Amino acid sequence: MIISVDLDVCQNYGQCVFAAPEVFDLDDNAELVYQAEAPDSSRGEIEAAVTACPVQAIRIVG
């Protein structure tokens, strides 16, 4: 599955990191980094990350 994060909207609150740590992380500057492609087996966690994002920055695009 393909994930897209609008980094202009993202506030780096890291809720997605707690929901799906294999896909999302905060780098050394505390800025969000993520894998744009993830296996379908992570769907549940990624959907939880989408829901947990307080600014709706994350989308599953494919």
Add this chain to the structure above:
Amino acid sequence: MSRIVIVGGSLGGLRAAEALLAKGWEGGIVVISAERHPPYTRPPLSKGLLAAAPDIAAVELRRRPETDAVDWRFGVSAVHADLEARRLTLSDRSVIAYDGIVAATGVRPRRLPERVTRNGFTVRTLDDCTALRPSLSQGTRLAIVGAGFIGCEIAATASALGCGVDVIALDRAPMVMPLGEVVGAAVQRRHEARGVKFHLGRSVRTVDSSASGHILSLDDGSRVECDVFVEAIGSQPCVEWLEGNGLDLTDGVECDNSMRMGGRSGAVAVGDVARFPNPLFDDVPRRVEHWQMATETAARAAATLLADLSGTPAETKPFRPLPWFWSDQFETKLQSFGSPALGERAEVLEGDLAGEAAIGYHRGKQLVGVVLLGMPKAAPRLRREILDSLSLEPA
């Protein structure tokens, strides 16, 4: 077809519908929503949206496509639920028979007594935000009654718009309940550095309104003159529609750890209105007015409701969500993990209060909460520390 009715169509109501569908509910879902707008997110109402132009498109919550099958009824409210008969009466006098019910009615702003004034604004809904926005511009004198999170956020937003801001509150420091005095005072200094004036330990006695503005007379005899004022003195849970069912409604609706209202089968509550025990801390039921908690409680409540309706046992694993919220005030990004209000003492763990800091709140030997002023990188590590500390036996 069997039917679940969700009362309240905001964040908690939407998340409950999504969770029910995701967990395989095949019956109908009806959402009764007093507001005329589709579900939207409230945090921007005191922050970015108030600074820009209020617009539903900017705050509407994205809904999963499955929720198109939900029967959304906007602009109508629940008047009375009969939990025994499983019937809900609406403000248009219609009656809905249901199998399961979700209470997601949230809270409304607490108001100054009517004999004092009826001229204040509040900020809870998009319509509130739209009504207040045109009054705020360069040079507007704004008074805010209440120094909780919402009051402080409005103070920061309005100040950045060029308003002169006075904050009046009974407490000794802003946000003293959730943050404690030391951190509250540190945030206060940040506001003062930007020109916000605080009148703490004070209450509003009378308000004189005229064409040229309002004069707020405080209990020490001082006066605050303003063009507009906002009441941000806390909230009241919307529970009137649940009266007459023998539920404990003293502060929201009391729920068990599975989110059942009064332990009743087939009746659950979610979000700001729900008072539930969290064994992560203890067995005292509490309401948690955090954005994230609406989603967490909705997931648990949906699982309970589906188990009740299908006659299968509910999840036995205790529900122990770690509370989290954020607040943006000027450049400060504040985050809170756990339950700082339960702490007996606060100490700066890292950084310093004038800049970026992590503050720990302890109850006995347990770390019950952490507040971050900035320091986002420390969040995952300190969050883990709270969870580890709380899983030990109480000190």
